[in-house]
Amino acid sequence: MPEGHSVHRIARQFQTNFVGQICEASSPQGRFSDGAAVLTGRVMDECFAVGKHMFARFEGDFWLRVHLGIYGAWDFTGQVHSTLGQTGEYSRPTVEDSRGENSLTSIGAPRLARVRMAEQESESDVADQWPPEPVGAVRLRLLTATTCGDLRGPTACEVLEQSGVNKVLDRLGPDPLIVDYDDGERAFIEKVQRRATPIGQLLMDQSVVAGIGNIYRAEMLYRAGLDPYTPGKLVTTDTLREMWADWWKLLRIGVEVGQMMTIDGLEGEAYERALRHREDRHWVYGRAGEPCRTCGTPIMLAEMQNRKLYWCPSCQK
């Protein structure tokens, strides 16, 4: 699925174009007709992401929770803000992060466009019809006077009360864009070191740390020089501190750029190339059998938790 960075970008899209607006909700596909009937005609009061979950609160304290799963996506049409590939800063406006390094900034001029927000974002031509004809299996359409959001393929799309939202939040580990830095670090370290489970599994466990998926997992383990099979309790506190700082940094880069840029520090041509080609963005993900960029050893591939795990057996001990 879209990992944590995309969900934060989607929430930002809703903050910009939907919050404060009356939303018409519908389910062109029909599988969310009841939920849409509850939401339609209400103002969206707030929207935010925690890990890979997005929450939007509507007038009357009705919450919409969406989880995109492995291939869900939102398509936005009409007045849309996008900063794909651009740099800038972002933070959830109602939350100050502990480092004070972020500030809410303008995120680009509105324009008519169609933007797909999934793991990959892409833009296509301006729709010539308003509202646009639903394409494919649209589970939920949220429509304001100027912007249309179409949701397809989610793993979860439901209306909840506050208590239901709390229940979901309670089982999520720290998200660097939500929690205080030091509190999050402490929680992360404690949750990892309490268990004998391999660190490669723990990073994917949303109750340990929220928002990391299969790509960030592989890349963070590489960046930490850590063998994916190391039991959580044997990972040193120093290494876990570095990993929390790294996730804090990678998530912000991902939200700014709209891509999982896990080889950071690229400039100029190399950066442009990395934006266009996934294989140029990562150290190990998707590179089974290819030489490690650092030592030349062929990248290994194994299954962990039904997912493909990539690592360099030489650089990661």
Next chain:
DNA sequence: GTTTTATGGGAAG
């Protein structure tokens, strides 16, 4: 044209 694959996760066994 058909099969495979994907950046998840929950329930069942």
Next chain:
DNA sequence: TTCCCCTAAAACA
């Protein structure tokens, strides 16, 4: 641990 759900695009034939 295995199965199952959701959808579209890429990969195969």
